[in-house]
Each structure stands twice: as C-alpha cells, then as structure tokens.
Amino acid sequence: MSRWFASRLDYRLVTRPSGVGMPPTSSHDDLEAFRHFREKMNTAIQAAGNLTINRFFALDARTYEPGVLDAKTKELMGLTASMVLRCDDCITYHLIRCREEGATNDELFEAFAVGLVVGGSIVIPHLRRAVAALEELPRI
Amino acid sequence: MSRWFASRLDYRLVTRPSGVGMPPTSSHDDLEAFRHFREKMNTAIQAAGNLTINRFFALDARTYEPGVLDAKTKELMGLTASMVLRCDDCITYHLIRCREEGATNDELFEAFAVGLVVGGSIVIPHLRRAVAALEELPRI
Amino acid sequence: MSRWFASRLDYRLVTRPSGVGMPPTSSHDDLEAFRHFREKMNTAIQAAGNLTINRFFALDARTYEPGVLDAKTKELMGLTASMVLRCDDCITYHLIRCREEGATNDELFEAFAVGLVVGGSIVIPHLRRAVAALEELPRI
Amino acid sequence: MSRWFASRLDYRLVTRPSGVGMPPTSSHDDLEAFRHFREKMNTAIQAAGNLTINRFFALDARTYEPGVLDAKTKELMGLTASMVLRCDDCITYHLIRCREEGATNDELFEAFAVGLVVGGSIVIPHLRRAVAALEELPRI
Amino acid sequence: MSRWFASRLDYRLVTRPSGVGMPPTSSHDDLEAFRHFREKMNTAIQAAGNLTINRFFALDARTYEPGVLDAKTKELMGLTASMVLRCDDCITYHLIRCREEGATNDELFEAFAVGLVVGGSIVIPHLRRAVAALEELPRI
Amino acid sequence: MSRWFASRLDYRLVTRPSGVGMPPTSSHDDLEAFRHFREKMNTAIQAAGNLTINRFFALDARTYEPGVLDAKTKELMGLTASMVLRCDDCITYHLIRCREEGATNDELFEAFAVGLVVGGSIVIPHLRRAVAALEELPRI
Numbered sequence: 001m002s003r004w005f006a007s008r009l010d011y012r013l014v015t016r017p018s019g020v021g022m023p024p025t026s027s028h029d030d031l032e033a034f035r036h037f038r039e040k041m042n043t044a045i046q047a048a049g050n051l052t053i054n055r056f057f058a059l060d061a062r063t064y065e066p067g068v069l070d071a072k073t074k075e076l077m078g079l080t081a082s083m084v085l086r087c088d089d090c091i092t093y094h095l096i097r098c099r100e101e102g103a104t105n106d107e108l109f110e111a112f113a114v115g116l117v118v119g120g121s122i123v124i125p126h127l128r129r130a131v132a133a134l135e136e137l138p139r140i
Numbered sequence: 141m142s143r144w145f146a147s148r149l150d151y152r153l154v155t156r157p158s159g160v161g162m163p164p165t166s167s168h169d170d171l172e173a174f175r176h177f178r179e180k181m182n183t184a185i186q187a188a189g190n191l192t193i194n195r196f197f198a199l200d201a202r203t204y205e206p207g208v209l210d211a212k213t214k215e216l217m218g219l220t221a222s223m224v225l226r227c228d229d230c231i232t233y234h235l236i237r238c239r240e241e242g243a244t245n246d247e248l249f250e251a252f253a254v255g256l257v258v259g260g261s262i263v264i265p266h267l268r269r270a271v272a273a274l275e276e277l278p279r280i
Numbered sequence: 281m282s283r284w285f286a287s288r289l290d291y292r293l294v295t296r297p298s299g300v301g302m303p304p305t306s307s308h309d310d311l312e313a314f315r316h317f318r319e320k321m322n323t324a325i326q327a328a329g330n331l332t333i334n335r336f337f338a339l340d341a342r343t344y345e346p347g348v349l350d351a352k353t354k355e356l357m358g359l360t361a362s363m364v365l366r367c368d369d370c371i372t373y374h375l376i377r378c379r380e381e382g383a384t385n386d387e388l389f390e391a392f393a394v395g396l397v398v399g400g401s402i403v404i405p406h407l408r409r410a411v412a413a414l415e416e417l418p419r420i
Numbered sequence: 421m422s423r424w425f426a427s428r429l430d431y432r433l434v435t436r437p438s439g440v441g442m443p444p445t446s447s448h449d450d451l452e453a454f455r456h457f458r459e460k461m462n463t464a465i466q467a468a469g470n471l472t473i474n475r476f477f478a479l480d481a482r483t484y485e486p487g488v489l490d491a492k493t494k495e496l497m498g499l500t501a502s503m504v505l506r507c508d509d510c511i512t513y514h515l516i517r518c519r520e521e522g523a524t525n526d527e528l529f530e531a532f533a534v535g536l537v538v539g540g541s542i543v544i545p546h547l548r549r550a551v552a553a554l555e556e557l558p559r560i
Numbered sequence: 561m562s563r564w565f566a567s568r569l570d571y572r573l574v575t576r577p578s579g580v581g582m583p584p585t586s587s588h589d590d591l592e593a594f595r596h597f598r599e600k601m602n603t604a605i606q607a608a609g610n611l612t613i614n615r616f617f618a619l620d621a622r623t624y625e626p627g628v629l630d631a632k633t634k635e636l637m638g639l640t641a642s643m644v645l646r647c648d649d650c651i652t653y654h655l656i657r658c659r660e661e662g663a664t665n666d667e668l669f670e671a672f673a674v675g676l677v678v679g680g681s682i683v684i685p686h687l688r689r690a691v692a693a694l695e696e697l698p699r700i
Numbered sequence: 701m702s703r704w705f706a707s708r709l710d711y712r713l714v715t716r717p718s719g720v721g722m723p724p725t726s727s728h729d730d731l732e733a734f735r736h737f738r739e740k741m742n743t744a745i746q747a748a749g750n751l752t753i754n755r756f757f758a759l760d761a762r763t764y765e766p767g768v769l770d771a772k773t774k775e776l777m778g779l780t781a782s783m784v785l786r787c788d789d790c791i792t793y794h795l796i797r798c799r800e801e802g803a804t805n806d807e808l809f810e811a812f813a814v815g816l817v818v819g820g821s822i823v824i825p826h827l828r829r830a831v832a833a834l835e836e837l838p839r840i
Contacts, residue, residue, distance in 0.1 A: 041548040044555065048525065051762075052762060053533050076629070081542075081641055083641075084644060105188065106628040107629055110627050116400075118401050119402070122398055122399065124197075191622075195619055196619060208386040218360075220361050222398070225364055250470065251357060252473060255361065257476060260816075264509075268458070271461055324831050324832075330806075332483050332816075367786070370825065396613055408601040479817060483814055488807050488810060494810065500780060500781050533763055537680060537759060538790075539679075540680025542680075666750075677756060684757075691744050692744075
C-alpha cells in the first residue's frame, strides 16, 4: 500500500457516517475530534492493562492476516459478518481494508448482496451508510 | 393520503432522532443534508446495478402491500419487528407508515408494549426515540 | 374458545418441531414427556419465588390481551417478532394463539413474509418448522 | 450516595458518547438539550398511559435492587448484558450505576473483558465509547 | 459437481448435528425422516402460494451464483455470516456448499476463525457442531 | 472443588436439556453419546491446528479466572450474558460453574431475573431449560 493510499484511508476513517441515519461528517474539525477520540481510546484501553482485553485485540489483528485464504477474502468475510450484525464502525473498517486489498466496487456490492439477503431488510440503513463510505474511498 | 400529509411525512423523515441518545435534529440545514444523503444513497445503490440488491429492494416494498391482511396490520408487524431488532431508522420508517395508514397513538403504544416485553429493557432507548419521532408526526 | 379447540391446542403444544433441523416429534410418549417437562418448569419457576420473574410472567400474559388493537393483531405482531428473533418455541406459541384468534393460513403466511423479509434468509429454517407446526393446527 | 455524587452523575448522563463512532459530546448546550430530551421522553412515555409499558418500567427499576446479590453485582451483570447486546445507552447507564455502587476501574475492565470475549470483536466500538464515558465518571 | 458427490452431499444434509448440544444423528431412519420433513416443508411453503416468500426463495438461490466473486468466496461469506448469527442449519448448508466448491479443511477453519473472533465465545457450541458436520463431508 | 462434585458436574454436563423445547435427556446411552461427541469435537478443533482458534479457546478460559472480581461474580456475568444472547449450551456451562463457585439457587434466580428483564420474553424458553438443568445440579 502506497503512503498516499494509507493517508487517504487514514483521512477516511474519520469521515464515515457518524450517527444513526446521519449523513457523513464533513467538517474538518469534527474529523480531527474523532481521530483524537479514537486514538485516545485505543491508548486508554491498552493502558488500563487488562491482559484479557489486550490479548483479544492482538488476536483480532492476526485473524485477518493471510493464510490459506488471502487477506481480501478474509476481509470480505469480515465485511459480511459486520453487515449481518449491523455494526457501522465494523463495516467501515472492513470496507477500508477490502479496498486496500484491491476489492472493486462490483466485488463489494456482491458482498453487500450476501449481507442483505442473509440479514434482511433490517440491514438496509447500514447498507446506505456503507455505500456513502465507499464513495469516499479511492476508486480502483 | 393527502398531498399535505405526504409532504409532512416527507419533512419528518429527516427530523427523526439522529444519533444514539441524541435529541431529534431540528436545524433545517441538517434536515436538508440528511434528505439529500438519503436520496443520494438510494440512487447510488440502484445505480450500482447489483441485480440481487435491486430485486431485494423491490421485494421489500411489496411485502407491506395490502393482501388478506391490510396495510396497517402489516406496518404494525414491521414496527414491532424493527423494535425487537433495535433499528432506529426502521422504527421511524414504519412509524411514519403506520400513521399514514391511520394508526392512532394508543394503537402505536400497544405495538410498543409488545416490542418492549418481547425484546426487553434493551429496547427502552429505542422506545424513547420512537416516542420523540411520534410527537413530530401529524396527530389523528 | 371451545373446549375441543383448547384440548387440540394443548395436544399440539407438545408436537411442534423439537430440535434444530428436526422433524416434528410424533411419538405419543415424547409428547407426554414434553408436556410434563413444560408444566413442571413453569411450576418450578413460580415456586422459586423470585418476585421480578413472577411479575414478568404476569406482565407477559397481559401484553397480548385485547386493547385498542384486537388480540389477533397483537398475536400476529408477537409472531413476527418471534420470527425475526428466531425463537422456535415462541413462534409455535404465537402460531397457536393466532389460530385460536381466527388467523387463516393466508394471513399467517403474510406474517411469515414480513418476518422473512425483515429478518432475511437466516429465518428460513424457523419458517420450515413454523409451517410444519401450522400443518398440525386445526384448519379454519 | 451523596448529593454531590448524584448531581455529578446526573451531569454525566448527558455527556456520554452520543453517536456511532462519535467522540463524547462536550458542549454544555448539547448536554442540556439531551437532558431535556430524556426527561421529556420519560414523561411522555408515562403520560401515554399504557399500563403494560408503565409496569415494565417499574419492573426494570426493581430488578437491580439489592437482594441476595448486592446492587454492585447486579449492575455488573447488567453492564455485561448491555455490552454483548451492544446498546450504548444501556452500557452508559449501567456504568454510572456500577460506579455509584463502588466499582473500581479494574473491576469494570474485568467486566468489559467478559463482555468482549463472550460477544466478540463486534463489541469493540462499544468498548471504546464505554471507556470514554468511564473517563468522565468520578474516580474512586 | 459429480453425481457421486451430489448424492453424498444429499445424504449428509440429513446427518448434520440435529439438536442443541446433541451429537450428529446417525440412525438411517432418523435421516430419512428428516429428509422427508425437509422436502415436505419446502414443497408446502411453495404450495402455499405467497408470492413474496416464493420470490425471496428465488432471490436467496441467485445470491450465491458466481459473479465477479466466485461461488466459493460467496459461500465462505455465507458461512461466516451464518456463524456469527448462530444458525446451525445455515452453517451446515453453507459448509456443504463450500466443500462442493472445493474449500479445504484449512480454508474452512480460517473462515471459522473469523466467525469466532467476530462473534465471540457464544459461537463455540455452533463451531463444535460445524466441525462434527465437516467430518462427515467428503475430504478433498 | 471436591472430586465428588467435579464428577457430578461432569455427569450433568451431558444431561442438560438437549433440544429446542425438549425435556432433559435421561437415557444413559444418550449421555454417553453426547459426552463422547463433546470430547471428540474439542479434540478435533484443537487438532486442526488453527492458531487463532486455539488461542481464542485459551483466552476464553482465562477470562473467568479470579482477578479483582472473584470467579463467582464473573461466572454470574457470563451466565447473564449467555441468557440475553440465548445460548442454551453456554447457559448450562455457566450454571455449572456458578454452582461450583458456590452460587445458591436464590442467587441464580436473581441472575435469571436480570437476564429476563434485559432480554425480554424471548428469553423464557431458555429460562425453562436453565431451571431444568439447575434442578439436576447438587444443591448447596
């Protein structure tokens, strides 16, 4: 991943839709506030020193590393799981990672279709926000 | 449904509670921003051309058309299902549709009661936002 | 409700599909065993004397009593909520109650359709068991 | 609980993270707006006069009263249940109550660990917001 | 897919773990009973003639057809989604389809790992039954 | 924990309610079959050699070890979380562990009450099976 791409994603991480039914945040100040919030929270969680939680975070990271399945396939599975469990933050995160791993829009919409049919119409509000986030990611 | 009623509902669609634990959005600018966001996303989803997704949207629409059960009963079922699954956007949508089909406040509170008892206290925050949205709908 | 109908329902309560992916239980001995299990458990729960639990059971019962919405509509809402939450026992219970309140097969399938579209394909195994249970209920 | 502590908590009730992925609200005006929203909604729900709903609210309150288990243990159970069901408002509420009952940060992180391992990585965004809320509570 | 393979799968469809916490069914009679139950239910659902339901079944089938993503990737996504939603029947179905599309045991365990970490320890009982079902599928 | 107690629990692990809506299994042969199934599956999962899964199992075990909260409190939290997520196997496991840690029936019913009120009436079928399992555990 190029540095340019990484910094773009870094930027996007804080511009994803930020509330139930809300449009994407666009104010630069809001983005900076969220970036600081996120960084501060990750640091605070680690600093609290709960060994179980810290190990879980490490385990979570290694789950998506390439194995006999490549990283793109694993991220697509993570994306679909996040859609049916209806977690906007998780969807945005896996969307970014799928794009980093080279997933095209058509591939992502096929993943969205699986999530929508398995999870039902209750997934639709999250699909709208996912597509809004997707539009902000670099095209490939 | 009168044109006046439809435009009222259209207006309300963007004034529903817009964040976890937040009061209803009231700024006209925010409402317009959300309206544009929603329209843009529906258009973007359709334009992406994924046949499965587009067919699901069509199927979703016809699910609530009157059959041997009338539209009001179907919307009340959709409302209750949305409450126990805890989806604010879905609750608001079905609340609007229930009111369009003539559901009174007392009828809606009986639907809320079913959703609350089936789904438990975890439903309460969504109930608060549902009642806030209800207060903005035209009384009947 | 006639006594004949009630006893039929009582019989059916123990013949509903009894396992994940399993066909309906048909052995009379199994039915009797389950009936005893269920009665014993309800008695045991009440006898334990936890006031919160006992009040919840009373509240649950009154939730479906007719109000401004009739009992059939409330039971249809309970059925749909049970489908999207994917609870076989709850589905069977509300199916029986819907039939007692006069819901026809066509009406029940329209409720199934709402549950299926809202909840997605994950609901299908429960739909199969619901239809199996429905076939055992008295036709109307 | 001292009056000072109660008023602090009352203040905090409206400063918890207020949107999906958003940093905690900090503007005093926002806090006041939310406080008014919450009070207004509780009043509106009670005033609607649905007996089932009003009894459920009463039952919910008594569930956490000390019995053979003390209030702190019950609130820790409520906190863990809220984490695995991923309800930010419920997490914040039980976090405040746990602190009122004397739960230390280390105890709360052990509760977070149970919620995280039982519920999986889908809980992480809620954990971040929980820790943000915790930082605003009075230390003990 | 060879006819031999298809008939093997057909056989397996009724030998998967059949109850919460139960070992796989092994009696030939039980398998036949379940096969008949399943076929009868699918036929009964279609015969009921609810257009929404019948269209949903058709849509469900086409969701996993190869597109820009191949069938194996789509089935792996379906498997992961089924694990985090904890539906044994759905897990078994997608496991069979993954194997038909050539997924090896190592690939399936990497999918299980994503499901387990996203969904948490609550997924473990379903993982046990998934691995039991996997052992009955033809090795590749 | 005494050896007698451990072997009793070991026995009970396979006598808990074994199907949706079914009474507890009582045949000795069924119990032995399940015990073998469970042991075989745990061994099979570990033997598959997926590092993420094996680490998750280790992390799961250490989550409930005593820390600043004692083991009984942690198991009560695990029990409540399992109830609201409606996992019979998980409920049974934590019920056994709670009893091992000295939880009385009255304490367990207070935990059940929290799970029931948070999770709603959808929890009731699982409560019935939990109470059935509890009756088979050694009294204290």
